Amino acid sequence: MAESTLSAGILTNIFFQIVQSPLNIALVGIIVFLVYNIFKSRNNNTPVRPPVPELPKLKKRDFTVEELKKYDGTQEDGRVLVAVNGNVYDVTRGKRFYGPGGPYAAFGGRDASRGLATFNVTAAGEGYDDLSDLSTMEMDSVREWESQFKEKYEFVGRLLKPGEQPTNYSDEEDEPPTGTSDKPKDE
Ligand code: HEM
Numbered sequence: 001m002a003e004s005t006l007s008a009g010i011l012t013n014i015f016f017q018i019v020q021s022p023l024n025i026a027l028v029g030i031i032v033f034l035v036y037n038i039f040k041s042r043n044n045n046t047p048v049r050p051p052v053p054e055l056p057k058l059k060k061r062d063f064t065v066e067e068l069k070k071y072d073g074t075q076e077d078g079r080v081l082v083a084v085n086g087n088v089y090d091v092t093r094g095k096r097f098y099g100p101g102g103p104y105a106a107f108g109g110r111d112a113s114r115g116l117a118t119f120n121v122t123a124a125g126e127g128y129d130d131l132s133d134l135s136t137m138e139m140d141s142v143r144e145w146e147s148q149f150k151e152k153y154e155f156v157g158r159l160l161k162p163g164e165q166p167t168n169y170s171d172e173e174d175e176p177p178t179g180t181s182d183k184p185k186d187e
Helices: 003-019 022-042 065-069 090-096 113-117 136-152
Strands: 083-086 087-090 153-156
Touching: 065 113, 083 136, 087 136, 090 113, 113 136
Parallel strands: none
Antiparallel strands: 083 087, 087 153
């Protein structure tokens, strides 16, 4: 009993010594703030991924290389399109890959065919790429990649060669045309 009265007396003493000095009060405030922040960051350490915006389905249309470039995720709506094997896909759902800061951001708004075929995440040139120098194996790889895109993402149209006229899509046409690449298939 006497022990607890003694420790209560010591604590009261410390408390009065602290509140008597504004500097001490400020230090206690800082300590409380820091401890609060440590606990807050501990409870908050699960990374929160910003939700991918749900955008209305894009009306089917073809794109020139220049038109495609706008869709790299930096526009207000954040839509991201990627071309593979002459077909354009809406990859906004995969914005964490192809959007700004993503590991494959170089493909956003670009023709990713060459990069995918050569395992180079930076290989997306400026102008139209006819892929004519790619080997048969590399073109097979482009087609395999495309089938993955086809499964996961929405087809929106074709990538136009320079001077090529855009298709007039009816609402029923949903599938990407096959064999759109310039490269002849060697089978
Ligand atoms: C160190 C090398 C690499 C690692 C560790 C890596 C890792 C990954 C992982 C873990 C995923 C799946 C992510 C998920 O579904 O949540 C992925 C997807 C993908 N990777 Fe890679 N990758 C590498 C190199 C490359 C290269 C060189 C390319 C192409 C040039 C590439 C293209 C892709 C693509 C297109 C996807 C699919 C994204 C989608 O679902 O739309 N990756 N990668």
